[in-house]
Amino acid sequence: MAYDMPPLREPDLPRTAKVRPVALRTGWTTGACATAATKAALTALVTGVVPAQVEIGLPAGRRVCFPVARCARTAGGAEAVVIKDAGDDPDVTHGAELTATVGWRQVPGLDLVGGPGVGTVTKPGLGLPVGGPAINDTPRQMIGAAVAELVDLAVLGVRVVISVPRGEIMARKTTNRRLGILGGISILGTTGVVRPFSTASWRASVVQAVQVAAAQGESTVVLCTGGRTERAARELRPELPEVCFVEVGDFTGAAVTAAVTHGLSGVAFVGMAGKLAKLAAGVLMTHYTRSKVDLSLLGAVTVEAGGTAELAAAVTAANTGRHAYELWEAAGLLGSAGDLLCGRVRAVLRRFAGEAVAVDVAMVDFTGVRCVAASGRWAR
Numbered sequence: 001m002a003y004d005m006p007p008l009r010e011p012d013l014p015r016t017a018k019v020r021p022v023a024l025r026t027g028w029t030t031g032a033c034a035t036a037a038t039k040a041a042l043t044a045l046v047t048g049v050v051p052a053q054v055e056i057g058l059p060a061g062r063r064v065c066f067p068v069a070r071c072a073r074t075a076g077g078a079e080a081v082v083i084k085d086a087g088d089d090p091d092v093t094h095g096a097e098l099t100a101t102v103g104w105r106q107v108p109g110l111d112l113v114g115g116p117g118v119g120t121v122t123k124p125g126l127g128l129p130v131g132g133p134a135i136n137d138t139p140r141q142m143i144g145a146a147v148a149e150l151v152d153l154a155v156l157g158v159r160v161v162i163s164v165p166r167g168e169i170m171a172r173k174t175t176n177r178r179l180g181i182l183g184g185i186s187i188l189g190t191t192g193v194v195r196p197f198s199t200a201s202w203r204a205s206v207v208q209a210v211q212v213a214a215a216q217g218e219s220t221v222v223l224c225t226g227g228r229t230e231r232a233a234r235e236l237r238p239e240l241p242e243v244c245f246v247e248v249g250d251f252t253g254a255a256v257t258a259a260v261t262h263g264l265s266g267v268a269f270v271g272m273a274g275k276l277a278k279l280a281a282g283v284l285m286t287h288y289t290r291s292k293v294d295l296s297l298l299g300a301v302t303v304e305a306g307g308t309a310e311l312a313a314a315v316t317a318a319n320t321g322r323h324a325y326e327l328w329e330a331a332g333l334l335g336s337a338g339d340l341l342c343g344r345v346r347a348v349l350r351r352f353a354g355e356a357v358a359v360d361v362a363m364v365d366f367t368g369v370r371c372v373a374a375s376g377r378w379a380r
Contacts, residue, residue, distance in 0.1 A: 036098075041080035045073070046151065051071060077159075116168075117183075125318060126180070134185070206248050207254055220237075253285050272365075315327050
């Protein structure tokens with residue numbers, strides 16, 4: 001089915017993006033800080049010793065230490081606070097007091113609860129149960145691992161409440177309400193580390209990464225949006241050396257331009273549904289302040305894939321790109337609709353890069369483990 005090709009757009013950077021003469025300082029996610037606060041409070045509960053700092057494990061295996069701002073035993077357990085340092089990222093949660101209150105419970109296992117300042121999920125499409133706290137999967141796993149370092153959860157039960165004073169106020173400066181997260185911020189993070197994707201310096205680092213690959217004689221770069229998509233990309237192209245994989249964040253257009261400028265002959269893009277939908281609409285700089293997912297495009301893809309009018313309407317009215325993905329999956333259309341979406345992205349990138357550059361596109365699931373759709377050399 002033919003469709004009108006979208007105009008190509010590469011919006012300006014947000015006003016908060018500033019060119020700096022030195023490298024940007026990374027920071028810690030709310031998930032990492034909540035994990036550290038949990039470790040501190042549980043240490044006080046288990047050992048009776050109030051720690052000045054704690055060490056936690058990040059998803060990639062690195063161990064890092066966090067200073068503990070406050071920690072004390074309470075009548076029912078213990079409570080600790082770790083203050084978020086977002087580095088040089090313009091993050092509304094910088095300085096937030098991630099607070100963990102821990103206590104024993106009679107049933108073995110971990111009960112993780114959202115307290116004041118942590119948002120409640122009220123709409124589908126976020127990969128979290130509606131009605132539950134907005135604590136994403138990776139922070140849940142990190143907190144569980146930290147608790148398991150101190151307590152045998154097969155024998156003992158621990159209740160952890162994560163709260164964020166003034167979290168509801170911070171959330172007003174985010175897109176949480178539009179996404180259906182009410183009452184506070186989200187506890188986020190896939191790596192534990194905040195990298196300043198939204199800055200001009202990060203854009204420059206993306207361009208530099210492509211330049212380095214070209215300087216080493218490589219002909220192909222694989223563009224990934226973050227850590228999970230990079231892991232998937234490495235599985236898809238295991239023959240390529242590490243230098244070929246570039247985490248572009250929001251700067252796909254800048255990376256493709258650099259690839260063309262430096263004479264590379266192949267560009268591959270690996271992403272999840274939301275970023276792919278933006279690229280399919282012709283948006284080459286996908287920062288959330290400059291673009292949003294075009295759900296009507298995903299509705300059109302649904303029809304093209306053979307979906308019913310009712311399904312297309314539901315996709316067009318979806319809460320997020322992820323919600324649309326879940327609707328496709330439930331209807332058995334994920335593969336066909338996903339392939340069409342990847343095909344649209346491939347067409348956009350080929351127009352942007354020029355016909356001399358080979359382009360491949362893959363969509364992965366939200367764990368970054370499974371390739372669910374593709375176009376180009378990965379097409380099934």
